[in-house]
Amino acid sequence: MTFYRQFPDLRRRIAAELGTPTGDIPARRWPDIWQFVGGPVVEVAxxxxxxxxxxxxxxxxxxxATVAAVQSWQASQGLPVDVDATLTGPTWETLAPELDKHACGLPVQAVQxxxxxxxxLDVTVTGEYDHPxxxxxxxxxxxxxxxxxxKVSTETWCAIVGGIVRQSFRKH
Structure with a gap:
């Protein structure tokens, strides 16, 4: 967790060093996962x-089954169907529902x-959007x-699953 917390500051410092204007940074950059990748982000998907x-x-x-589901989801949403079932930005953005304190079920379990x-570690996988x-x-x-x-908005989902959001590059 300690190293994870350093990522946004590290990204800001690198962008500043490179002279990258904030406006040139994409609004969101989701993690790339596809049929040959495994791990926690795949589990969230x-x-x-x-x-x-x-x-x-x-x-x-x-x-x-995951490959088939991703490709079926992409087709049902009118998105290009990726041969490797890559979860593209548009795939993530149509797949991840916005959540608030009244949410429950599988999406909350994914966040937890x-x-x-x-x-x-005080967050347990219960499916109830609790205080922790x-x-x-x-x-x-x-x-x-x-x-x-x-609230778990599109931007928050992106950050939670390890993507990059433009807001991370602003000084706070």
Whole structure:
């Protein structure tokens, strides 16, 4: 968790050193995951695919069922279907629902799982948007320069799963 907390500052310093204007930084850059990748971010995607009605194992292994589900989701959303089932930015953005304190179920479990994996050990995977979950989401939001309102917006999802949001590059 200590190293994770340094990423936004490190990115800001590198962008400043390179002279990159904030406006040149994409609004969001989601993590690249595809059929040959595994791990916690794949598991988050599987929670979200299961929430959207796909029968995928929530295992962190990008198996054939996950490939088929990603490609089916992309087709159903009118997105280009990637041969390797890459979760593109538009795929993530249509897959991840916005959440607030009244949310429950698989998307909340996905948030709780990845927060716990990132070191928020007081967050447990219950599917209920409880106080420890909200506090951890707010901490992530502050860390990435987002409004710490506890709502899991598209920007917050991106930051939680390890993507980059433009707001991270503003000094706070």
């Amino acid at each position: 599987q929670y979200l695919l299961a929430f959207r009605g796909y029968a995928v194992p929530i295992s962190g292994v990008f198996d054939a 799982y990845i927060l716990n994996h990132k070191g928020y 979950t909200m506090k951890a989401v707010q901490d992530i939001q502050r860390l990435h320069g987002l409004t710490p309102n506890g």
